[in-house]
Amino acid sequence: MKTIRLQDCPEIFRGCARPGQRMSDALLHFFDTAPKTLLRARCLSGVRLSFVTDSPELEWSLEFGDPVRKVYTTDFLINGELRTVDGAGPHRLDLPSGEKNIVVHLPHLVDILKIELKLADGAAFRTVPETRKRIIFCGDSILQGMTTTSPFRATAALTADALNADFINTSVGGARMNPDHVRLSAALGGDFLVAALGVNDVLSKTEPDQFRRNTANALKELAAFPGCKLLILPIPRVASPEPDLTPYREIIRTEAAAFPNIPMRDGYDFFPAKAELYCDGTHPNDAGAKIYADFLTQTIKQGAWK
DSSP, X not given: OEEXXXXXXXXXXXSOSBTTBSSOHHHHHHTTTSHHHHHHHHSOTTOEEEEEEOOSEEEEEEEEEEESSSOOEEEEEETTEEEEEESSOOEEEEOOSSOEEEEEEOOSSEEEEEEEEEEOTTOXXXXXXXXXXXXXXXXXXHHHTTTOSSGGGSHHHHHHHHTTOEEEEOOOTTOOOOHHHHHHHHTTOOSEEEEEOOHHHHHTTOOHHHHHHHHHHHHHHHHHOSSXXXXXXXXXXXXXXXXXXXXXXXXXHHHHTTOTTSOEEEXXXXXXXXXXXXXXXXXXXXXXXXXXXXXXXHHHHHTTOO
């Protein structure tokens, strides 16, 4: 089998600020506040490889660094059909006959040090230019995908797939409401920006007046984004002890009233506070992520998606 030199075909990468790197250098610098936070930002959440081949088989292997969560699954969409493999490999997949479109969703909650893709000797291989509209997801661990069982089952990936859209996910576990996060995410360019922040301010007890200032400035950056936008108030948290999200949610709601060009949706309205939809009382499991994705998909379809 022949090894595909990924460094020679940067156009194979999707969901990246630059090939093989989800975040821009500016975003990595912004999140370089603690080793744990930087690791979460380094994870390739939402990053995909996209190519066309007539190879009858594929070999896949990875070298992992430190995990944020011990989720080592890779998802393959082969002509739209989902297959999942677990671990570093090597994994060998038999492929359908003829030419097929393959999208590889990389493990989303672990640092990846090396990627190796092999196809049959003599097989055709080509990449396809990305021409679809792009969604930017700017949030915390919930939109990053903690802790869905594989990358394609995360909310951002499901939403973009349902809308046949490209996407880049700048969400990072632990992220708080911050205008620089929104500004640097918007700078990556796109057609639609979904912002969902605030839960970690509640958990870390950000002083309310400071949270109000941060929210007002973050909303200014969101309002300045030239494409469509959507603001999501935090979804319920059912973990015990249950912090009171109400004061922070009301601050976001009050500040958002000054920005009529930012549509807002309340997480309490579309996400049921049912323990069976969470993996830990805070983060949606696969079923919860699907509910979130279905809501975003319908909201974007019915709203200003152009």
